[in-house]
Amino acid sequence: MDWQGQKLAEQLMQILLLAFAVVAFATGYISGSFQMMVLIYAVGVVLTTLVTVPNWPFFNRHPLKWLDPSEAEKHPKPQEAVSAKKKPAKK
Amino acid sequence: MHSFGYRANALLTFAVTILALMCAMASISDNFNHPSPSAHVEVLNINWFQKQSKGNDEVSMQLNISADLQSLFTWNTKQVFVFVAAEYETPKNSLNQISLWDGIIPSREHAKFWIHTSNKYHFIDQGSNLRGKEFNLTLHWHVMPKTGKMFADKIVMSGYRLPEEYR
Numbered sequence: 001m002d003w004q005g006q007k008l009a010e011q012l013m014q015i016l017l018l019a020f021a022v023v024a025f026a027t028g029y030i031s032g033s034f035q036m037m038v039l040i041y042a043v044g045v046v047l048t049t050l051v052t053v054p055n056w057p058f059f060n061r062h063p064l065k066w067l068d069p070s071e072a073e074k075h076p077k078p079q080e081a082v083s084a085k086k087k088p089a090k091k
Numbered sequence: 092m093h094s095f096g097y098r099a100n101a102l103l104t105f106a107v108t109i110l111a112l113m114c115a116m117a118s119i120s121d122n123f124n125h126p127s128p129s130a131h132v133e134v135l136n137i138n139w140f141q142k143q144s145k146g147n148d149e150v151s152m153q154l155n156i157s158a159d160l161q162s163l164f165t166w167n168t169k170q171v172f173v174f175v176a177a178e179y180e181t182p183k184n185s186l187n188q189i190s191l192w193d194g195i196i197p198s199r200e201h202a203k204f205w206i207h208t209s210n211k212y213h214f215i216d217q218g219s220n221l222r223g224k225e226f227n228l229t230l231h232w233h234v235m236p237k238t239g240k241m242f243a244d245k246i247v248m249s250g251y252r253l254p255e256e257y258r
Binding site for chain 1: 101105113116165167
């Protein structure tokens with residue numbers, strides 16, 4: 001997932017779960033059935049999992065633009081100085 | 092939210108937290124229920140009334156317990172535990188309470204009932220104070236929820252009296 005996709009996934013997850021919770025509680029309270037509330041919410045959790053957890057294509061609509069390899073070669077990485085290579089002191 | 096496991100964990104944690112909040116709200120909704128239960132207990136007969144070899148009085152009686160506890164049930168009620176207790180005073184104890192019968196009401200349909208029975212549990216005194224004793228019979232109930240707070244209350248019925256002599 002790209003960055004925008006991750007943000008979308010998180011928002012979708014929160015909104016879907018809250019919406020299902022509200023619908024589940026309202027239905028359960030009005031119909032006087034605790035079981036109905038738990039059932040609707042369970043269905044909601046499963047649905048939300050299917051929508052937000054797998055890496056669907058619509059989460060990748062803003063892919064990162066990596067630097068082109070030919071462009072990268074024009075700007076070589078700085079070399080590490082040999083004297084700086086010391087064993088790090090371990091406590 | 093960069094990996095499958097990360098998202099799955101976040102979703103599960105949030106889902107369970109919301110579930111806890113829903114259960115709390117369900118429990119709070121029980122406070123909006125104003126029940127109006129009714130009950131009556133009749134002592135039909137004293138089966139026997141003896142002094143035990145250890146020196147304690149024991150009485151066995153036939154009870155007719157009738158009650159309408161339907162208004163106690165809400166959408167969040169698992170069952171109602173009900174019991175009948177005898178209460179009386181002795182020189183040694185200012186209050187004696189002894190459970191004579193109990194039962195579990197699993198649903199609203201079973202909550203309007205009457206039962207004709209002898210006392211389920213022994214009515215034994217600490218000593219021999221029961222002759223001619225005046226006592227109350229109280230019907231207690233515990234509304235046990237599916238989730239959250241349990242409510243308990245009682246109805247006190249007075250005016251009962253044990254025989255003057257052993258039978």
